[in-house]
Structures are given as C-alpha cells and as structure tokens.
Amino acid sequence: MSADHPTLPPVRLRADAELARDALAAPLLADAARLARWAGPDTRVDAGGELVDEQLPAAAEALGLPADEEGELRAGDAWRLAVDTGLVEIEDGESAGEAGAEDVPGRAAPGENLALLTGGSPRDVLALWLDGFDTVFADAVAPVLDDLDQLLDEDGEIDVDALDWDPEAEAEFLEGVLGNLYLLTVSEGGAGEGPVPLPALAASMVVPDDMGEPTDDVLEQVSDAMMRLDEQFRLLEPIGLVEYQPLDEALMVEEGEESAVSVDDEDVTRYGMVRLTPLGLYGVRARMLEAGVGAPAVGDLADKGADALLDGIAGYPEAAAREETAAWLAGRDALGAARELLHAARGSDPGSPLRRLHCQQTLSLVGPEAEPAVREVLDDAELGGLARVWLAERGAADVPAPPESMIFWLAIDTIAAQLDAEGDLEELQELIEGLTGRHGGFFEAAWRVEHPATAEVLEAMGRLHRDKGTAKEARKAAFKARSRGGA
Numbered sequence: 327m328s329a330d331h332p333t334l335p336p337v338r339l340r341a342d343a344e345l346a347r348d349a350l351a352a353p354l355l356a357d358a359a360r361l362a363r364w365a366g367p368d369t370r371v372d373a374g375g376e377l378v379d380e381q382l383p384a385a386a387e388a389l390g391l392p393a394d395e396e397g398e399l400r401a402g403d404a405w406r407l408a409v410d411t412g413l414v415e416i417e418d419g420e421s422a423g424e425a426g427a428e429d430v431p432g433r434a435a436p437g438e439n440l441a442l443l444t445g446g447s448p449r450d451v452l453a454l455w456l457d458g459f460d461t462v463f464a465d466a467v468a469p470v471l472d473d474l475d476q477l478l479d480e481d482g483e484i485d486v487d488a489l490d491w492d493p494e495a496e497a498e499f500l501e502g503v504l505g506n507l508y509l510l511t512v513s514e515g516g517a518g519e520g521p522v523p524l525p526a527l528a529a530s531m532v533v534p535d536d537m538g539e540p541t542d543d544v545l546e547q548v549s550d551a552m553m554r555l556d557e558q559f560r561l562l563e564p565i566g567l568v569e570y571q572p573l574d575e576a577l578m579v580e581e582g583e584e585s586a587v588s589v590d591d592e593d594v595t596r597y598g599m600v601r602l603t604p605l606g607l608y609g610v611r612a613r614m615l616e617a618g619v620g621a622p623a624v625g626d627l628a629d630k631g632a633d634a635l636l637d638g639i640a641g642y643p644e645a646a647a648r649e650e651t652a653a654w655l656a657g658r659d660a661l662g663a664a665r666e667l668l669h670a671a672r673g674s675d676p677g678s679p680l681r682r683l684h685c686q687q688t689l690s691l692v693g694p695e696a697e698p699a700v701r702e703v704l705d706d707a708e709l710g711g712l713a714r715v716w717l718a719e720r721g722a723a724d725v726p727a728p729p730e731s732m733i734f735w736l737a738i739d740t741i742a743a744q745l746d747a748e749g750d751l752e753e754l755q756e757l758i759e760g761l762t763g764r765h766g767g768f769f770e771a772a773w774r775v776e777h778p779a780t781a782e783v784l785e786a787m788g789r790l791h792r793d794k795g796t797a798k799e800a801r802k803a804a805f806k807a808r809s810r811g812g813a
Contacts, residue, residue, distance in 0.1 A: 336622040336646045337512045337611055340604045346448035348605040349455035352566030354462070355411075357389050357404035359443055362413035364388040365434040375409045375416045375432065377402060403465075403564075410461040411454055412439035452608070455566075459609045462565045466558040467496040499531060499551075500558060501613070504602075506530045507568075508610045508621075511602050514643045524559075524573060524598030528552045552597065559600050567606040571599040628653040632663070632670035635688075636681040640746070651688040664689060664696035668703050671712075674778050676746075678708075683743035686712045690719070697722065711736030734768075734775050737761050742779035745786055758787050762796055769803035773810070781807040 339345070349355060364385070370378045377385055382401055383393035389404065391397035408414040415437040442450045510522055528551035533540050540548070552573065559570040574596040602610065614621040624646055627638045635654050639647040655663055671685035672678070689696060689712075700716050703709040704726060711732050717725045728736075741761075744754050762768045772784060784804035791797040 334509060334614075334619070334621045335512045335514065336624045336626075336642055336650070337508075337607055338624045338646075338649075339608055339611070342448035342452060345605055345608050346451040346455075348566055348603065349451050350443060352455070352458075352564065352605070354404060354407055354564035355455060355458055355566070357400065358408035358411065358413050358458070359440065360389055361385055361401070361404050362408045362436050362440045365408075365414050365436055367433060367435070369434040371416055371432045371434055373432070375434075377405050407458050407461055407565075408437075409434075411457045412437045413443075413454075414440075455605070456609060456612055459565055459567060459613075462561055462567075463497075463500070466561045467493065467500050469496075501617075502531055503527060503555060504610045505614065505619075507600065507602055508607065508614070511607060514645075519601065521569070521571070521599035521601040523594045524552050524555060524600060525594065527600065528555055556598055559598070566603055567609055569601050569603055571595065573598040624649050625653050626650075628656070630654075632666040636667070636670050636684045637677065639684055640677065640680050647684065647687070648691075651684070652691060655688070655691055660692050660695035661699055664692055664699035665702075668699060668709055668713075672706075672708055674708075676778070679739045679742035679779060680746045682708070682712060682739060683747065686715065689716050694720065707732070707735065708739075711739070730771070731775075733765075734771050735777055737765075737768075738772065738775050738777045738780050738783050741783045741786065742777070745783070751790070755790050755792060758791055759793070759796075762787075762791065769799045773803040773807040775807075 340348075350359075370381055372378055382398040385401035385405060386393045386397035389397070389401055391400060405414070409416060413436070414434050416432050416434055439454055442454055446454075507522060507527060511519070525548065528548045529540075532547045532551055533544055537544070556573040559568055560572060562568050563570045577596055611621045611623065622638065622642075627635045627650055630638070632654075635651065639650050642650060667685045667688055671682045673681065689700070697717070697720075700713045703713050706713070711728060714725055714728055741754075741758065744757065765771070769784070773780065777783075781804050784800050784807055788797045788800035788804060791800055
C-alpha cells in the first residue's frame with residue numbers, strides 16, 4: 327500500500343486579491359512605500375544605500391512619526407525594505423552628476439517596483455511582499471550586536487569570526503519554527519487560527535520527542551530559544567507574517583541567573599503568544615515550496631486531471647479532500663468527469679485501492695448524469711463493485727447482483743484503502759468485523775482473492791479483529807495467501 331502522501335496537510339489560502347490587500351496593509355511595507363514616494367533628488371544616502379543620519383528625522387516625519395530614536399529606527403527599517411524590494415533606486419553620486427559627489431555617495435529616487443503597488447496584479451504585489459519577507463527573515467536571523475565596539479577589527483569592520491554566529495544554523499532554526507507553526511495551523515486538531523504559546527513553540531525545536539521530563543539543561547535551552555524567538559517575532563510582525571503578543575518583560579530575571587525566563591507561571595499568555603496570519607500562511611508555504619517541501623493548498627488540483635486528483639488527495643483529511651474534489655468537479659461535465667475518474671481509479675499498484683476509495687467518494691458528489699459512465703464499468707473486475715454501490719445508493723433500477731468473486735475482491739480492496747488512509751481505528755475494526763460476520767467462511771474465500779494486497783489485508787485483520795478465534799483464522803488465511811503467491 328502507498329506511503330507517498332504529502333508531508334503536510336493542505337492549507338486553505340485566501341484569494342490572491344485578499345492576500346494582496348493584506349500585504350499592502352502590512353505596516354512595514356506601507357511605510358516603505360511612503361518613503362519611496364517621499365524620496366527625491368535631495369534624499370542623501372551612504373555608500374550602502376542607507377539614509378544618512380541627517381535624513382532620518384525627515385524620514386520619520388514623512389511617516390508621521392516623532393523624530394526620536396524609536397521613530398528614526400522605524401524609518402531606517404522601512405527605508406532598507408524599500409531599497410531591497412526595488413521600491414527605491416539608489417544612484418551613486420558620480421553617475422548622478424552632482425557637485426560634491428565625493429561627499430555624497432549617492433541619492434535616491436522612486437524605483438520601478440513602486441508602480442506595482444498600485445497598478446500591478448495581486449500576484450505582482452504578493453511577489454514584492456515575498457521579497458520583503460525574505461529581507462525581514464534575513465534581519466531576524468542576523469546576530470544581535472550588543473557591544474559593537476568589541477567586534478570591530480583594525481579597519482573598523484565587523485569581525486565575523488568574533489560573532490560566534492552560524493548563519494545557516496540560525497536560518498534553519500527559524501525555518502523550523504515557522505514550519506512547526508505552519509503545521510500546527512493547518513493540521514486537524516492543531517492550533518487552527520488560534521495563537522500558539524511561545525514556550526510550546528520553542529520546546530518543539532529543542533526538546534527531543536522521546537524525552538520524558540526535560541532536564542535543567544534542556545529547559546535552559548528552551549528559555550534561550552524563547553528569548554531569541556521573542557526578538558525574531560517582534561521583527562516579523564510588521565511585515566504582516568504573524569500576530570504576536572510579546573513576552574512579558576516582568577518575567578525576565580536578572581542577568582547572571584541560570585535562566586533568562588522562568589516557565590512555571592500559570593498564565594502561559596505572559597510568555598508570548600503567536601499565530602500566523604493568512605498572509606503568513608501564504609508566505610511560509612511559498613518558502614517551503616521553494617525549498618522543495620510538499621505543502622499542498624486546497625484548490626491546487628482543480629485544473630489537473632483525475633489521476634492527479636485521486637493521487638493528490640491521498641493524504642488529505644476528509645474535509646479537505648471533499649472540498650478539493652468539489653472544486654475539481656465544479657464547471658466540469660458530470661458524465662465526462664465520471665468517466666475520467668473511473669479510468670484514473672484503475673490499476674494494481676500499491677496506491678490503487680485508495681484511489682478507488684476516493685473515486686467512489688468523489689462520484690458520490692456527482693449527480694444522476696454520471697449513471698451511464700458508471701454502468702459502463704459494471705463488468706470491470708476492479709470497478710464493478712464500486713459501480714454497484716454507487717447505483718444502489720441512488721436507488722437505481724436493474725442493478726445486477728455481483729458475482730461472489732467481486733464481493734470478496736471489493737472487500738479486500740476496501741480494507742486495503744482504509745489501511746492506507748490511516749483513518750479511525752475503531753471504524754476499521756467495525757468494518758472488518760461486519761464483513762466477517764456477514765459472510766460465513768469469509769477467510770476460506772478471501773485468501774484466494776487475486777488482489778495484490780490480499781495477504782497484507784488478512785494480516786491486518788488478524789491484528790485488528792477483537793475476537794481471538796477469528797483473528798487466528800485471519801492469520802492462517804494470510805499465510806495461505808502468501809504461500810500461494812510465493813512470498
């Protein structure tokens with residue numbers, strides 16, 4: 327049976343137009359756009375494209391901020407984003423032909439990308455926002471320079487070797503945190519749209535899965551991770567990626583004590599709460615896809631063929647699979663869609679039982695127009711059983727009784743699909759016990775079924791059947807099936 331399911335559950339993304347509006351409303355991008363419109367011939371920058379110190383008060387004023395340290399810091403962050411995303415273009419002083427260019431390394435002007443914010447498509451806006459997200463992500467994993475003077479070399483440059491900073495490890499850690507937050511958001515039974523406590527998120531990256539009671543050393547690592555994540559989420563919030571309730575500074579202990587944060591307080595919200603915004607889900611998924619991670623979204627398969635649909639929803643939760651199949655059926659001719667689904671459901675490969683199960687479930691959403699296509703496969707060894715089920719459920723007349731061989735083949739195929747789907751264990755047990763209860767001598771017939779999963783299914787029935795005698799019969803039948811097949 328197939329194990330090639332998507333690594334992540336499918337996400338429900340908002341429409342591009344909604345996400346683009348969210349991107350334009352993100353405070354940092356909105357500030358960057360304002361500064362891009364403010365920039366002009368008199369806007370002076372240094373050799374790195376940063377605003378010179380004398381320009382920061384005017385930049386803060388352009389954003390409606392006080393010209394104090396905090397306002398100038400915010401203006402500087404917005405300016406860097408504007409430059410990195412092409413909202414602002416920098417010309418060096420010599421090419422600009424300015425007098426005294428040796429004193430003014432460059433000047434700024436609105437960039438070509440600024441027009442995309444008002445005249446571009448939603449996809450254009452989102453692409454620009456993703457560039458901004460990349461910039462902020464890089465800032466978030468950059469080292470914290472507490473004592474800059476001690477890190478400068480003889481030439482006044484930062485001595486990278488003295489930083490004790492591994493950029494790849496830092497980026498991998500934050501990627502992992504965002505990945506865990508994404509998974510908690512999209513998984514059934516996870517956080518959903520609710521916030522996640524910062525200690526839980528930090529622990530998910532630090533505490534080993536097989537560890538019982540965390541050691542003091544591990545708890546200290548969790549505490550350190552929380553402090554770093556607190557800084558990083560404060561940086562990521564203005565770009566619209568997350569909503570973040572920061573760590574309560576009153577919980578921090580004095581420097582020099584064992585841990586920066588005590589995590590015994592009953593009010594977990596004081597330790598920070600974070601949730602991905604709808605725009606954040608879009609952004610994190612985009613980074614995952616770029617890294618080659620399987621991160622499906624509901625609606626991805628709507629314009630694909632039936633084979634891609636049935637394979638693609640193999641690992642989807644039931645509600646998401648139903649939503650995906652409904653989107654696939656929308657706008658399609660019912661009869662043509664039914665024929666395509668039935669054709670795609672054929673096969674003897676390990677994934678075929680689950681494909682047929684999803685085909686049957688998808689056909690349940692199709693109206694009576696599909697009946698001719700279903701009747702065409704009544705004599706098909708692989709599809710005749712599910713065709714009869716579909717017709718019977720709709721009260722169709724003249725449904726031929728299935729031959730005994732088809733009944734047992736369908737039983738094996740159905741259980742194989744349920745095992746592959748890894749659904750509710752109790753429901754599977756009830757299915758197994760119902761089948762064996764309705765058909766006397768079930769195992770004597772079942773081990774002879776020409777189905778690639780026969781032996782595996784009978785072994786599973788031996789494990790799952792709650793009657794010891796029947797379970798023993800199933801194991802014997804599995805042995806016979808394997809012996810017959812030469813396995």
